[in-house]
Amino acid sequence: MIIFVGRSNVGKSTLIYRLTGKKVKRGKKPGVTRKPIEIIWRNKRVIDMPGFGFMSGIPKHVQERIKTDIVRFIEEHAGEIEVAVLVIDGKSALEIIERWERRGEIPIDVEFFQFLQELNIPTVVAVNKLDKIKNVSLTINKLIEKFGLSGTWEDYKELFVPVSAKFGTNIEELRKVIDKKIREFQERRE
Numbered sequence: 001m002i003i004f005v006g007r008s009n010v011g012k013s014t015l016i017y018r019l020t021g022k023k024v025k026r027g028k029k030p031g032v033t034r035k036p037i038e039i040i041w042r043n044k045r046v047i048d049m050p051g052f053g054f055m056s057g058i059p060k061h062v063q064e065r066i067k068t069d070i071v072r073f074i075e076e077h078a079g080e081i082e083v084a085v086l087v088i089d090g091k092s093a094l095e096i097i098e099r100w101e102r103r104g105e106i107p108i109d110v111e112f113f114q115f116l117q118e119l120n121i122p123t124v125v126a127v128n129k130l131d132k133i134k135n136v137s138l139t140i141n142k143l144i145e146k147f148g149l150s151g152t153w154e155d156y157k158e159l160f161v162p163v164s165a166k167f168g169t170n171i172e173e174l175r176k177v178i179d180k181k182i183r184e185f186q187e188r189r190e
């Protein structure tokens, strides 16, 4: 099983389409927004988790509920998740993370990343909207620090992969990293 997680509007569905050729576009109705969408790709279940965090027009308690449901889903399936792709908007992620930090809160992207690490789920952070990022290595180095890791991008080439889902940039690299993590997962299981 492969799962995709991320805030709403980070480009998750565009990226899934780029990688798999399958549409996971959600309707605008709240009920649709909240449920995981499942597609089958290369005989695998690919799950598009609902977007977490702030969404205009969705009440706070519903957002909390979505988050709880995602956490529960991941806990229940931890053993079968071959790779989790955490999609972030490379243009706005840092700004949003810093805003949360100033409020004394744990940024939701950071929280999900650490949660995936704690459950030992192989993870790739797809730093999307590469076309809008001015200084890619600076941005990724800062993200690494915010995610609680030490070192630089050089040390985490298979963890942080910049892409542009919209323009198709670096998608092959992301696909390679995903495939490698899946292979490693399967080797561990044998």
Ligand code: GDP
Residues within 6 Å of the ligand: 006, 007, 008, 009, 010, 011, 012, 013, 014, 015, 051, 128, 129, 130, 131, 132, 163, 164, 165, 166, 167
């Ligand atoms: P989701 O809510 O995370 O599934 O996000 P969508 O895939 O619906 O994308 C949200 C918006 O971001 C859309 O307007 C996309 O066209 C845009 N978008 C997605 N990927 C990129 C990208 O790589 N670069 C830019 N500039 N925009 C993107």
